[in-house]
Amino acid sequence: MTLLKNLRGVAMIYIPYVVLERLKEYRKILLNLDCEYVTSEEIAKLAGVSSDLVRRDFMYLKINGQKKKGYNRIALLTELDETFAVKRNLNIIVVGGNRLGQALVTYDGFSSCGVRVVAIFDNNPENAGKFVEDLVILSLEPDILRRVIKRFSVSIAAVCVLPKDAQRVVDLLVENGIVGIWNFTPVKLAVPENVIVVDADLTSSLLMLKRLVDTKVFQKSEASNAYTSQE
Amino acid sequence: MTLLKNLRGVAMIYIPYVVLERLKEYRKILLNLDCEYVTSEEIAKLAGVSSDLVRRDFMYLKINGQKKKGYNRIALLTELDETFAVKRNLNIIVVGGNRLGQALVTYDGFSSCGVRVVAIFDNNPENAGKFVEDLVILSLEPDILRRVIKRFSVSIAAVCVLPKDAQRVVDLLVENGIVGIWNFTPVKLAVPENVIVVDADLTSSLLMLKRLVDTKVFQKSEASNAYTSQE
Structure with missing residues (x-):
């Protein structure tokens, strides 16, 4: 297991x-349970994987299960919160003053995990100066960008611009110190090796839902057939 | 392996x-490659899993690799597109006329995978009648809801209402025939067993990015140290 230390000097284990x-x-599953102890078998069943895989995954955490009892659920959640640094405050910027960008600025769910949008930029100068809640839309100029990034220690930017502008905007962000791109555009972005892109992928979670509904709809009708044949 | 048949009579394999x-x-990785054949080892390396796991996962697809050559990349992508029914048209409704709901109505990425928003509802009657692009916001009344669901064969709804309204709105949707909930609220929803909820989880993909940036930032500084010590 590779041990890393991040810039704040905190030791981190490299996890694929x-x-x-x-x-x-697993974290989502544990949040949904209501028990003191939980076994790898129980988690495995809910996640649809083997308990062996669950145990192997948990080897990345600083936690050990107890024989028969399993894992303490709260301790496990604390470890997982640590892994994703849920408790640490994070400042991000949003680039793109369109509806999606505005939605991110006003999204309810961020506060519960310490995420704050500190500025919103738009690459169309005409939109600069307009308000989204209490934030003024800033013009996407290197000078302003650099100052905001420095002042609020921003490393991550959500990118919601038009596809045709995406690569140019990301180049500008990276030149000015952003190392994490939260990509809401359908564009496959090219970035230097030290920059991370996570595709926000609305489409992909929707496709997953579609697949699950397709399968479930059948299981349901199968179940009701089974019911009918018992009558 | 369990064989299912969905409502359109298409055989589907149950996949956890x-x-x-x-x-x-894997689909994302394959879209990003530019070769004719790809081995399970190559995919495994890019995905950070074992090649054994990749091969086991591919057993759910109707495709076989060739010795040494590996898998035909396009054939593999076709199978994966089939699995997620990428090519099949899907009508969804959006509930919640706020910024996030409006953003979904106008989201660029849906058209490429056959997804169309056919109606937007709001549970505040005051918002009914307003326009979002070319869609009129409809009032969330059982009667109207039922008609839209029937007319456009809708099975999936994106839910972007306030947390306090979420459960009540979802109950209403489910009563009127929705079987897939795309949940953009931070609320853990209770639904009958035949209904699927997928949490859209903006926060969760952001936490993933945060984790990756944290790790990467260290790897980068480690790499530059290594470089310095070679000088």
Whole structure:
């Protein structure tokens, strides 16, 4: 297991992306349970994976289960919150003053995990000066951008501009110190190796829902058939 | 392997949620590659999992790799598109006429995967009648809701209402035939067993980005140290 130390001097274990995805899923499952202890078998069943995989994933956390009892649910959640730094405050900027950008500025869910939008930019100078709640839309100029990034220690930007502008805007952000791009555009972005892009992928979570509904609809009709045949 | 048939009579294989999550990830990776054949080892490396797991996941698809050559990339993508029914048209409704709801109505990325927002509802009667692009905001009344759902064969609704209204709105949707809830509220929704909820989870993809940036920032500084020490 590779040990890293981040810029704040906190030791971090390197965790592969796909493992992180599963840990995120386990966290959701644990939040939904209401018990003191939980076994890897129980989590595995709810997540649709093998209990062996769950135990292997948990080896990335600083926690051990107890024989028979399993894991303490709250301790496990605390470890997972730590992994995703849920408790640490994070300042982000939004680029794109359109409806999606405005929606991010006013999104309810961020406050519960310490995320704050400190500025909103637009690459169309005509929109600069307009208000979104209590934030003024700023013009996307290197000078202003650099100052905001420095003042609020921003490392992450949500990008909601038009597809045709996306790459140019991201280049500008990266030149001025942004190292994490939260990409709401359908564009596949090119960035230097030290920059991370996470595609916000509204479409992809919708496709997942579609698939699940398709399957479930069948299971339901199968179940009602089974019911009918018992009558 | 369990074989299902969905309501359109298409045979579907039951795939656990966590496997679907990985298949989605592989699909993204394959879209990003530019080669004719790809091995499970190559995909595994990019996804951060074992090649054994990749091969096991691909057993859910109707595709076989060739010895040494690996999988035909386009054939694999076609199978994955089939799995998520990317090509099939899907009508959804949006509930909540606020900024996020409006953003969904005008989101660029949907058209590329056949998704169309056919109506937007608001539970505040005052907002009914206002326009979002070319859609009129409809009042959330059972009668109107039922007609729209029937007319456009809608099974999925995006829910963007205030947290305090979320459960009541979802109850109403479910009563009137919605079986898939795309939940943009931070509320943990209670639904009958035959209804699927997918949390859109803006916060969760942001937390993932935060984690990746934290780790990457360290790797970068480690790399530049290594560079310095070679000088």
